[in-house]
Amino acid sequence: MADYNHKDIERFWQNYWKENNTFKTTTDQSKPKYYVLDMFPYPSGAGLHVGHPLGYIASDIVSRFKRLKGFNVLHPMGFDSFGLPAEQYAVQTGQHPAITTEKNISRYKEQLDNIGFTFDWSREVRTSEPNYYKWTQWIFIQLFHSWYNKATDKAEPIQSLIEKFEKEGNSKVNAACDEETPVISVEDWKQMNEKEKLEFLLRYRLTYLADTMVNWCPALGTVLANEEVKDGFSERGGFPVVRKKMSQWSMRISAYAERLLQGLETIDWPEPMKDMQRNWIGKSMGAELLFKVEGKSTEIKVFTTRVDTTFGVTYLALAPEHELVSELTTPEYAEKVKEYIEIAGNRSERDRMSDVKTISGQFTGAYAINPFKDEKIPIWIADYVLAGYGTGAVMAVPSSDTRDYAFAKHFNLPIIQVQEGEGTDISQENFDPKKGTMINSDFLNGLPVKEAIQKAIAFVEEKGLGKGKINYRMRDAIFSRQRYWGEPIPVYYKDGIAYSLDEKELPLVLPEIDEYKPTETGEPPLGRAKNFKTKEGYPLELNTMPGWAGSSWYFLRYMDPKNEDRFVGKEKEKYWNQVDLYIGGAEHATGHLLYSRFWNKFLFDLGLVTSDEPFKKLINQGMIQGRSNFVYRINGTNKYVSYGLKGNYETTAFHVDVNIVQNDVLDLEAFKKWRPDLADAEFVLEDGKYNCGHEVEKMSKSKYNVVNPDDIVDQYGADTLRLYEMFLGPLEQFKPWNTQGIEGVYKFLRKLWRLFFDEKGGLKVTDQAPTPEEFKALHQTIKKVEEDINRYSFNTSVSTFMICVNTLSELKSNKKAILQDLLIVLSPYAPHISEELWKVLGNKESITYAQYPKWEEKYLIEDSFEYPISINGKLRTKMTFSLDTTPQEIEKSVLASEQVQKWLEGKTPKKIIVVPKKIVNLVI
């Protein structure tokens, strides 16, 4: 055994772990449990780059650490294997997505295994496997058969709702349901036929079929969820998205808005992540106010957070899509209104957003009555009013709202001041709508804003003009996708009414089809399947579930992945309870993480899971970015100029493969061979070298800056990769990958190796008793690393290891007692080399079964301490005292010392501060 040979060592231990099932986890009641989870990946065709394993390495360190600490650790991995790219590929090539997916998964597993993770692969889940999605469909059915009872504040079986209808109608039912649900009596209910009853129940079900405005992406041929649309374009592919009304399945997540908000207080997540969810849920408290329309019986309902300003309302504004628009519009304005709606409707979402400053609107000819003072106000339609928020109608108070103000100015509408005091003038810079006291507002005059709001709401409710209302921005989640590669929705249609499949019929397996495209008649791809019907011959739902369906509960399946009778066994669920630590990217804030919390809360309501919140602690790992290199071609030639000289020429920059660049210096020969057109390239060099430019960008194939972990593992080993990724900086931070620095970590491992072997490869470890210095080095390391892991500061641990090994090298230490414990502490970070050296020391069992050593204070205590002596906070000198010297004695000696007397220049200090083991400060 001469040199540190990572290849042999890592191959050996990875096989050993596999053969011995070292990381197979069972439910072990005798040990405390710990559940560490990574966000499972979508297996893309590009494979892993060095950025992907970052979070997995961190979670693996925690897993190994917790094991050594005596915990029974669940650390699983799986694949979010339904998804668009595989389907797009299928559309183009005709290759079944299952085949592509399978291929990508095996590539991913191979790459992951190379890094030496502790994943228990026997628990692997794949969302696209029928034995998994059977239970995704099952949860869908549970949601379909449930409603949300606001009185008990939880989901209940739909049967309990039916019973209520039969007994007392729906007037006393306080449920999360459609806005326009009519009030029905017992008689009404009893007179309905089955079809009518089922249609009525859809208004209450937690997953329901409804005509909804959706984000339709013509290029992808599917609808997209709000968070899948960015600035009017699809997140994947960047295709335009339009608004369209379609019959779609939706999830009534709005029923859980308040609990999703409240739950955030109970979990340990990064504050920005919670804020994003709060923002998304968008709770605002205010009131709904009814405005009578002059000469008509209709009323317009508006939502406002500022009822107190009602005396300042000078017009009403409706969204162009508002349902009352056509009814209200007077004949003489009909033409103009129609025109305006057309223009507004044709403007794409993107136009509307990028064009915030353009003010447009149209008077309808109708007037409403201000309920607070019986005054006529004009009704306008305006596209600054959103149909999807509140009631789609706004009471405009130009003196208190900047948009209303701009609109009023533009169309010369009156402005009534209702607040006075500093900051209440809307035309001024310092305008703050919450400042000042009320004026021109009758019974509210003289009140500050906060009190005025309360009094106004009370007034509104007393007079029956409306009611206090909490409004949430979060909409229900559209659940239908017109795609092939997703879970079939377990629903069939009889007489045009949706029925859920019987649980016994699950899984409803994805049928084979000839082509992965919509049908000629515009039906989703499943419309191509032959005989896609129930046994009785009823047609099945042709839409599939969205990507987030399978990922909304996978963390539960890991607890009991093979269970064929339940989505997760009761006992096992109770034991593993909740994910203790969840590591993943921040981009899932308003998607996956919100949906998972929703489904988990629903399952909790049904008594199927133990915990109300699925993820106790969440950490967002930062992305590892690429560091791209550039060459500069002189325009019109095949000549390339070095970075420092490019100013002398007209050049164009090109990405160059980072693998043929070292320290920003280009390998000229490799460059010529890189592409055929570069074979006769010429160069303008600096000091005989070609220096490349560089930039930090996202890692991507097209930028030639992708670093494959396999290459790093091959050259330096998995342990080096693991240590280096941690060493790069704080886990949460975004940071560029820089292969240069990896040498330092690699050197550290070789230095560690040399603590065990001499130059000739002979083992030089002895059984001698360690010295106090050696104990100190070890125990400082144990203490520091343990603290680091507990606060997820993995980067500082790596430094600690380096310092420890440097110290031991300097001490020429080779004591078994020290080295053995050091290996245990190091093993979560660098498991392969630790196991190998552990074995070299003569240990029979794998290091995984060892106990994490305890740090002991007695080894850390020094007998003396060098105190910095400062005068008025300025460091002047240093003096050493033994630790048992009392502060009084230190004071005395410091004052007596010649040096300090020199600094004091005969003055007596006013104050002397002695901070034990910190500092002595004299204040003159």
Added chain:
RNA sequence: GCGGAUGUGGCGAAAUUGGUAGACGCACUAGACUUAGGAUCUAGCGCUGCGAGGCAUGGGGGUUCGAGUCCCUCCAUCCGCACCA
């Protein structure tokens, strides 16, 4: 516009409770051993000054014996949301 974060050497970064700022690593410089070094070891490495010293944590101010850390203010960069009534 609203919300959130971040700002420390040439670079990645440490500094956990206010207590010797820059640990550890990269890069760089010099030296040793070497036929050689992309191996190893030793030393140096914030700025400034011959030196004692002085100045330094985005800028300015404050609290304190003492501030990277706490408070105020301004600036820059990044991220999220964005006509949310």
